[in-house]
Amino acid sequence: MNTPAIPLIDIRGLTHRYLPGTPLETKSLCGIDLQVHAGETVGIVGPTGSGKSTLLQHMNGLLQPQQGDVRVNGLSLADPSVDMRLIRQRIGLVFQNPEDQLFERYAGDDVAYGPRNLGLPADQVRERVRLAMEMVGLPFAYKDRLIAELSHGQKRRLALAGVLALEPQVLLLDEPTAGLDPQGRRELLQVLRQWRAKAGRAMVLASHNMEDIAELATRVYVLVAGCIVFHGSPRELFAHHEMLVQHSLAVPAATEVMHALRQYGYPVSTDVLSMEEAVNEIKGLLHVQTN
Amino acid sequence: MIRAEEPLIRVEGLHYTYQAGTPKPIPALRGIDLTIQAGEYVAVIGANGSGKSTLLRHFNALLLPTAGNVWVTKWNTRDTVHLRDIRSTVAMVFQVPDDQIVASVVEEDVAFGPENLGVPEDELHQRVDWALAAVGLTELRYRASRLLSSGQKQRLAIAAALAMQPRCLVLDEATAMLDPAGQIQVREILHQLHQEGMTIISATHNMAEAVQAQRVVVLSEGRIAIQGDPRFVFAQEETLHALQLDVPYPTRMARMLATVIRDFPTDVLTVTELAEAISMHLGQPLEPRPKPTTGVR
């Protein structure tokens, strides 16, 4: 029996306008309602330009809404007495492009940036850097490497380590696996699964990679042109095939295979999320038919 | 099948080293031999750092070999006199949509290439019209280029390349920064262009793209590891895994099914082929599958 707890992030009626009060004003988010509870991984799905990144930036106070309210642990971010730096320690945002968030020369310095800003003593900073780097699978010895010499995949991990070093409660991720090769992606997802396993943590994942959503998300919101058009579990989302096609969104490959088989007239269920489930469906079909 | 005519691009013993002659040289290509015939569609795949981008930049003389030779039709790429000929025969599209837009208005960006070639003005208009139509951007011709979506920007980049009337289009991970809808649009344009006779060379991470090529070249650490038609290359699952690459999703599914179902074909490349394989297995063939051809090592 779930006791209703205060959501870690509570967004009500969020409306955001770009360049408000000028003749160039455009609406980028229209009346968003969204909650994130401890233990959840909330997926935000939508085409590029739908407002996913803007929405994430409201969650850690980088942007303020023109209407509506964003609350973190019950505290409203619009309250001027709220310490934004504390909020940003609790809610860690990892940006889409590692190049946008790595600005030191040496890898170790960059991971240390966050803990240093928190005013921690040097030995604690060092410990946090070590733990964070280990968590993402980078050897601590890499701390003396030049960031310019790291591969794209290593830079991504480093950027994540930089945020993990703050020991946040909620992790916001913007397209975390973009540009990674298949092995890099698998390893990163594993890191995220290990991180969120600890009690009291939550994750928000903005992505147009449906495989990531299928593997990690417990609940999904679909954002199109700044408005939420769907909210439900990943399974429910992928069952709404026509809606996904209508908004030019991708479908995970497993589900796509099932839909294709149905078009050929085979009575398979399209309620699959992973390759294992799809293969089981097909096995069932073949056994039934060959009997 | 041996063609009598000369190849469009010929690469012999290509070596390339970044920062050659400095204390820290970085070898990127270590001996590549490759021939590309006119009208081929070649996909180049490989892990990050395998040399894909470096190789592609030799095809239009953006890079010159440290050792070895590259010929585009009859011109050696070191030939500075024919640089314009080379670059208007082999046109290139890059990964970052924003960083290849020159002009602020769509039709002017498309015209940039032919303007540089000194194409006479009435023909300029024709070329721009034709290139925009080929990528489906005609209604957006007067739009500010920065207001396009990333998928549209890449289509603009393709149009800008097409306006030079090249014989070959080279794409360096052109869909890597696009959302799935954008990726599908570009893939379809490439397919259409190839049907109309364009030679296409595309470096990609996207297996659905690689599968629609006629030949797949797999790079690893600056050398060609495997090449052949997609069916041949993607049958070598262990080798590909060792190179940190994956096989297409339907292929993986077919392999998984083959472990529990006797005689289930594993050389499936697309969802359609998977569905056909299933229907054949049930004794209800829908369409004959294309016969696999042998690969070239």
Added chain:
Amino acid sequence: MSRRTEFEFLGRVTIGQYLPTGSTLHRLDPRTKLLVCLLLIAVVVASQSLLGIMLLLGAVLVGLALAHIPLSFALSGLRTMLPYLLLLALLQTFAIPQYAANATVLWRWAMLTITDRSILAGILLIARFSVMVLGLSLFSFSTTTTELTHGIEHLLRPWQKLGLPAHELALTVNIALRFVPIIAEEAERLMKAQASRGADFGRGRNFIQRTRKLLPLLVPLFLVSLRRADNLIEAMEARCYLGGKGRTHLIHLQAHVADYIALAAACALMALVIGLSTANADQLLWRLLSTYL
């Protein structure tokens, strides 16, 4: 009430923004607008007559109205500059020994003097800047960057035969202008990334403190810009760009009657302002007013 965080600064800069209102001013040939703009700047700097400058200010405001630009928006750009303008004007009023000659001293304390001339100088400064800022804003509101670069290139083309790299200059201007918002976005992203890890950009008791906090952005921003420039160069080379020589052009500008009328009107106005300045119209007006008051 629009709450804006310290990261949304694009909304506060008005120079460089384009507002498509479809007015007749927008449809003028960019060469006309360029020439009028240059003329305006030259005249407003040269004119010594406050009356003349006020006339120009009135003309610019009329221009803004003709272009259907909301006045509040146009003035908001001026508002952000106001503190610095006042500071400069104040400096003018206090310093400048050249105004001491045959001027009535109104106040003196140690090294600082205020004369009637120096007050006039301060007011002239504010007036001149306002005309320039509003004039340039009007120009950018009504001209796209494409039109601007075509205008520049067409005006410079006759000199191309003498070796002036007209196309290269125009292209440089075009690309620089096009990348201003892109680089601004990058800066914004970098700031947000640093703020997300605890950096503090908003608070800072004064302008100097806030500016110093921007320093860690400079190197990454520079590196990112260089990388993008490299990419763009590659793309241009791949499309056979080898300089302006031998290029043909898709776009040709066409001047219409409206352009000639606008140019003629502008010339007449500028002539009037110069006339007022040379004829010392201010002093005449001042004497006229003092006899009646």
